[in-house]
Amino acid sequence: MANVNRLRDFVIEATHLVEKHRDNESALLAEAKPLLAGLIASDDWLPEDYAVADPLRYRQYLLHADPLERLSVVSFVWGPGQRTPVHDHRVWGLVGVLRGAELSTGFSRASDGRLVPGQEDRIESGDVVAVSPTIGDIHSIANALPDAPSISIHVYGGNIGAVRRASFDPQTGEERLFISGYSNERLPNLWDRSRENG
């Protein structure tokens, strides 16, 4: 049985951080990064429904949304060969690899409008990387494994599935607006403490 209590405790602490650092993104990220690293240090808590890869495209399963939409926690599941387009977020985001490994590439905009890729980083399970409009908001993520799914847990400073944002043609820099939504109609119930020991 999944130890969903780990996710619940993470959600509670992340909510406190968002309230504590309302107007200070760097202080928030400084505390939220190790909090997410702590969550992904164990791989015994994600219910199986939210770890299922789709043969056609990556999935994004909402695990928790703050009722005031200041925070969301999402399980991204990439099958072999799957990757995001180049895209932005418009809110801060943290990517923590739970299972497998991923390739993360940041992009910056050149004077002629094209998007220039930075270094491609291989992020392993346990690693956390950050994005935001302040520190660099445009990236792509791919599954680094050719033969197995990879899963990362993402935390955002908003209801990411409802944010109007952009994907890009990296050659031309041309943007296409999108709202991602989520892959799931049901969320895990994190709140039934009567099912736990102790």
Add this chain to the structure above:
Amino acid sequence: MANVNRLRDFVIEATHLVEKHRDNESALLAEAKPLLAGLIASDDWLPEDYAVADPLRYRQYLLHADPLERLSVVSFVWGPGQRTPVHDHRVWGLVGVLRGAELSTGFSRASDGRLVPGQEDRIESGDVVAVSPTIGDIHSIANALPDAPSISIHVYGGNIGAVRRASFDPQTGEERLFISGYSNERLPNLWDRSRENG
């Protein structure tokens, strides 16, 4: 398709009320009652999974829990003949009848310890009643319909499924502590605004 946006908008407004009236229960209830009445005025938003009666006992489906456990929203479904024991809450609570009709009885404690029932009120769909340690916290609720389920939407000032509270033998007043938990392992995803029109 269920108009879950109604429930989402209720959750957002109820969260604002809890933050606004942290230490003023009567002000909170004065605003939360009409808010719940507005939610239950329409019966087109509860996903079917959370309206299913069980042949053996009433069900309590968590619909939303506040991440700081200041609020929970629960769908109670009573089959014909089903009723709660006499019980308390230890936090404020609102009961709004969505479908069918219910019988609500408040209890007060006599000097010899026994629990004395007050009037039995029949509450119809659209009605809202309140409980709390301040205004009277001990009651029982029964389905008023002999041949169909009834459903009420309950809102509490805490994570009600995790509260250690009591049921009572009304004859002796003797209490038995319990933690109710919830009937469901999955919650509705209220946050996918990409699935909505407009």
